[in-house]
Each structure stands twice: as C-alpha cells, then as structure tokens.
Amino acid sequence: MADYDIPALPDYPEIPPIKRDVMAHSQPYIAAPEHQEALGFPGELVDDWHDKALTKFAELLKESRALQVFMDSCVKCGACTDKCHYFLGTGDPKNMPVARQDLMRKVYRKHFTWTGKWLPWLVGAEDLTQEVLDDWYSYFHQCSQCRRCSVFCPYGIDTAEFSMAAREIMDHIGKGQKYCNEIIGKVHKIGNNLGLPEKALANTLEGLEEDIEEETGVAVRLPLDVEGAEILLITPSADFFAEPHVDSLIGYAKVFHQAGVSWTISSYASEAANFAMFIGAGEQMKMVAERVRKAAIDLGVRRIIVGECGHAWRVAYNFWNTLVGPFDFLDPDYPVPQHICEFTWDLIERGELTLDKSANDHMTLTFHDSCNVARASSMGDKPGGQFEIPRNIIKACCNNFVDMAADTIRESTFCCGGGGGLLTDDLMEIRAKGAMPRMQALNEVAKSEGVTHMAAICAICKTQFAKVMPEYGFEMDSIVGVHQLVSSAIVLDGQRTEDEETATASAAE
Amino acid sequence: MSYMYNGTEIAADEEGYITEISLWNKDLAELIAQDENIDMSDDHWEVVNFLRNYYEEYQIAPAVRVLTKAIKKSLGPEKGNSKYLYELFPYGPAKQACKIAGLPKPTGCI
Numbered sequence: 001m002a003d004y005d006i007p008a009l010p011d012y013p014e015i016p017p018i019k020r021d022v023m024a025h026s027q028p029y030i031a032a033p034e035h036q037e038a039l040g041f042p043g044e045l046v047d048d049w050h051d052k053a054l055t056k057f058a059e060l061l062k063e064s065r066a067l068q069v070f071m072d073s074c075v076k077c078g079a080c081t082d083k084c085h086y087f088l089g090t091g092d093p094k095n096m097p098v099a100r101q102d103l104m105r106k107v108y109r110k111h112f113t114w115t116g117k118w119l120p121w122l123v124g125a126e127d128l129t130q131e132v133l134d135d136w137y138s139y140f141h142q143c144s145q146c147r148r149c150s151v152f153c154p155y156g157i158d159t160a161e162f163s164m165a166a167r168e169i170m171d172h173i174g175k176g177q178k179y180c181n182e183i184i185g186k187v188h189k190i191g192n193n194l195g196l197p198e199k200a201l202a203n204t205l206e207g208l209e210e211d212i213e214e215e216t217g218v219a220v221r222l223p224l225d226v227e228g229a230e231i232l233l234i235t236p237s238a239d240f241f242a243e244p245h246v247d248s249l250i251g252y253a254k255v256f257h258q259a260g261v262s263w264t265i266s267s268y269a270s271e272a273a274n275f276a277m278f279i280g281a282g283e284q285m286k287m288v289a290e291r292v293r294k295a296a297i298d299l300g301v302r303r304i305i306v307g308e309c310g311h312a313w314r315v316a317y318n319f320w321n322t323l324v325g326p327f328d329f330l331d332p333d334y335p336v337p338q339h340i341c342e343f344t345w346d347l348i349e350r351g352e353l354t355l356d357k358s359a360n361d362h363m364t365l366t367f368h369d370s371c372n373v374a375r376a377s378s379m380g381d382k383p384g385g386q387f388e389i390p391r392n393i394i395k396a397c398c399n400n401f402v403d404m405a406a407d408t409i410r411e412s413t414f415c416c417g418g419g420g421g422l423l424t425d426d427l428m429e430i431r432a433k434g435a436m437p438r439m440q441a442l443n444e445v446a447k448s449e450g451v452t453h454m455a456a457i458c459a460i461c462k463t464q465f466a467k468v469m470p471e472y473g474f475e476m477d478s479i480v481g482v483h484q485l486v487s488s489a490i491v492l493d494g495q496r497t498e499d500e501e502t503a504t505a506s507a508a509e
Numbered sequence: 510m511s512y513m514y515n516g517t518e519i520a521a522d523e524e525g526y527i528t529e530i531s532l533w534n535k536d537l538a539e540l541i542a543q544d545e546n547i548d549m550s551d552d553h554w555e556v557v558n559f560l561r562n563y564y565e566e567y568q569i570a571p572a573v574r575v576l577t578k579a580i581k582k583s584l585g586p587e588k589g590n591s592k593y594l595y596e597l598f599p600y601g602p603a604k605q606a607c608k609i610a611g612l613p614k615p616t617g618c619i
Contacts (some may be wrong), residue, residue: 029523029524132531151525155532178523179616182616183616183617186617187566192617193618193619194619195569195570195613195615195616195617196569197569199566199567199568200571202568203567204571207575207578208571208574211578236537236617236618237617237618238617238618238619240572241572241573241615241617242572242573242603242618242619243573243574243591245572245618245619246572246573273617273618307576309618325560344575383593423618425524425604426523426524459618460618462618463619468543476595508553
C-alpha cells in the first residue's frame, strides 16, 4: 500500500547518510476555513501574512521566556543532530533538531537581533519568505514534540517549544493543520476528539458491560454521568472506539470494580486529549481543560483519574492547575490529578488485587515509554515513578518482561513517530519512517529475548504502532495497553473459573 | 477531489470522503470502493449497511468492538473479529468502510 520505502532495520542503531530535502514534500492537509474560524483563526492565508507572522512572533517572544532563551542559546555543538527519530528514519538534515530550530531562528535573527538586521550573512539571518514559510509548514509538522533532543542538548533547548510556536504563528496567518484544528473544534462542539455524541457513548459503554459480564460472569459497570461519584475518569476517546485501546478501558473498569470505589465517565468531558498543546494555542488549551474542571464540579466528584493518554497526562500533571486551577474542591488526600497507573499500582502494592500472571503467559512483553509521560511528567512519590510504576504493573501481571536497549527507553525513549498532532493518514510516510528507531530497538529484543508484544500507556502510541508495526514485520496486535494486561490477569471476586467457562460454553452450544 | 457519477460531480474532501452525506447511493459506493481497490462482496455490503444504520441512529460510526459484535451476529463467529474486517477493508474498517458508506471520517487518536 505504501508508495514510499520503509527503512530497513539495522542490527544496531546507525546514523543515516544525509539526504538533502528528501522530506520537503511532506505536508499535512491545510485546515479548511470552517476548522480555522471555529478556533478564532483566519480562514485562509491572509494577504499580509508576512507582517502578521512577525507581529505574532514578537508577541510569543515576549510571552515565553523559554522561547526567547532558546532562540539565543544554541552554540551549534551538534549533540542533538542524531537524536531525532525523524532524522534517523529519513536522513533529511532539516529533521536534525538544530536545523529544525534554525528554520525559525534565522527569521528571529533577521528581525529581532542587531547583527541579523545589519550583518545577516554573518549570522545566517533570513527573512520569512514564501519558501521559508513552506519549510515551516513542512518541517514543523515533522516534529512530534517528543523532546528527546532536549535531553541531549547541553543547554536543554526544547525543539517542541519551536514547533508549538511556529504552528501558533501559522494558525494566526491562516495556515493551520486540518487534523489538529478540526479535532479541537469537535471537542468544543461535541466533547471529544472523535465526535462521539452522548447517545453513542452510552450505547458503547453498555455494550462493554455486556461483554465483561459475558466473559467473567461479573457485572462490572462503566457508569456515565453519575452525580456524586467518588472518581471522574478522564480518558482518551480512542479508549471508547479503537483497538487495542478499548481493552485498557475494560481494565480500568475492572480495577475500579475490584477496588469497590464509585466512579463515572462524563459525557461533557469525554476526552483526556488536549490537542491545543500541539498547536501552541494557550487559550484553546485552557478552554479544553476547562471542560474537565466543569464536569468534575457539576458531577460533584472528589477525585480525577486520567487514563492511558501520554500528552493528556502532561497537560493534566503540569498545566491543569495553572490553566484552570485551583482544584481545591478535590480530596487532597489523593494526588490531584491521579494517573490510572498510580491508582492501580497502589492497589497492587497493598495486595488488594488478585492477579493471575499466567493469563499473559503467551506473551513476552517490553514497555515503550511514551514521550510526554517520560519527559514531561512523573508518577507516584519517588523520582522516576513514571518509568517504574507502569513497569511494576506489567511485572505484576506478566511472567515475561524484558526492557529494550537503555538508550531507547526511560528519559531517552524514542517517540512512536505519531505524536504531537502527526497521527493522521496524510503524514503516513513520515510516521512510518519516524517509527524506525523504536522498531529497531524492538526488533533487537524480539530477536535476542523473544519479545512478542510491546505495552504502552498512550492512545497515540497504540494507534501509531498498530498502523506501522505491520510495515516492519510485526503483527498489528503486538501493541497492547498496560491495563489490557491488567484486564487479562485480574481475577474479580465471583469471577467464573476456566472450568466453569468451558461448562457454560458447552451448555450454550 | 470529487467523484463523477451519472454525469454529476459529487464533491469529496482531500481524502475522498464525500462532503454531502445525502448524495450517497449504492452505485456511488461501488465507485468509491473501486478507487480504494475494493471489490464489493455481500460481506462488504453487510459492513457498509451496518455502518449506515448505526450512523443514522447515533451520528457516528460504531466503535470497532460494536461493529465486530454486530458482524458476529449476522455473518458468524469466524467473521466477527477485527482481523476479518481488516481483510475486507485493509486500510481499517473504521476509516475505509466509512468512506465507502459515505460517512464522515472518524477523527482523533484512532
């Protein structure tokens, strides 16, 4: 199906030869006027886009100390050049983090520094021409804002800040990206990225309750809009819709059931994702986050728990409080907000869950650290909890677990290739190529340790891997959710044993 | 882009999803399927018809699990799984089948 070459998987990581401009053609679909205008952006490219872009650029430099410092502090040491998965997968030098930054930095120098204004040739300063704008649109949509490069930069320069700012500028001159902007509009209008209305959500949840009862004999509920529930679950809408995501949703439901807590999903805030972060739009980000706060207050819950969604956890953990806080109406005895992995691990540590590891014996697992969880958040009360807690849960649910190479996991984890608003079919080539470094590391442990499955706690990662893994010779269902593993291993009170299941099945026949 | 059907032009978005749902009919579906290199069998139609009925009631395509359950009921357990649906619609039952059914593309992390 692909009309591009999938990179071969080398036995060990290799730095590819330079292939100049080989990905210059990669551009996502432009947002239609109705998608733009719904977010308050101009419908199409405005006539005076050059001046408008510079005005916005100046505003952003004033608002963000980080952006200003990052513009000035690069010393061209080269440490980042071979750290981006998109560079490693394509060989296009503009996918080196420093080169991506320089697409913006050269315009910054031209218009916002003395030397760039008067001696542009000396400092590589350049005006924002049509050609440069095209490069921006192309290469700032080949950055998944995963921030791996920033870990290796001696100054901690964060390329994600550049790509968020560049997208924000482009939105303001009418050159937005269809995928992100259409989706943010749906959240405002319907309450989630999918556009899943309340009636469909209720129907889907009822169907899942039937499935669980059929499978286990236990009536596990997936409650919707229950006022006075203890916990509000905020999870990506892909959990209601896609595979393998839905199996993790079933996992959360079983854990809540077994813990004996009351919980609810909200049809008003039926989405954890906040794509406004990807386009750097602070006001939009606030509006999307506000829905969660309102749902929590309206339903009168005491706790908020976030499901398996990488960037949502970054937004929740880092930004909710400053965007729409304080959350002083929630129970301070629990983390505000809490990650579903923290909740489940706490129960496991206290011996509250019965887990039958043998249920996952047909798999040898590894864990893919999702970028936003790994590099932009934490879990639990110890440093590195965001790495340990998901692994601890997997090990509590599975007998066979192996980590991938050390420089490809934890804070050095490679992006799945589909993050930061790139998870769209029109960017399939860059997604497939950008997955190469992760696939290389996975292939290594598949060969040496017999790893069969990879677990993740992010809806984007799950969808991206289900899509690109077959291109690298893995089955599409070899990507699983952490709570999918919990769901298989957990033994509910009153759950039918295997013998009873066989008996029920033969009786039904 | 657009489809030429019976001498009229039916508008579609960049990815080939028709923009006016009410203009859909079975012949147009065959035309869209051709573009997707899919030869519509009775099983394909079973899926497409289910999607359209579900959409009419719920204003969205069904979740994958809802779809597999329905197909299990109508075509039997050996076909009621996502593997079989991917055989029918290699680019994904949710997206490709929606396109042929004339429904909007589901968006998000799917």
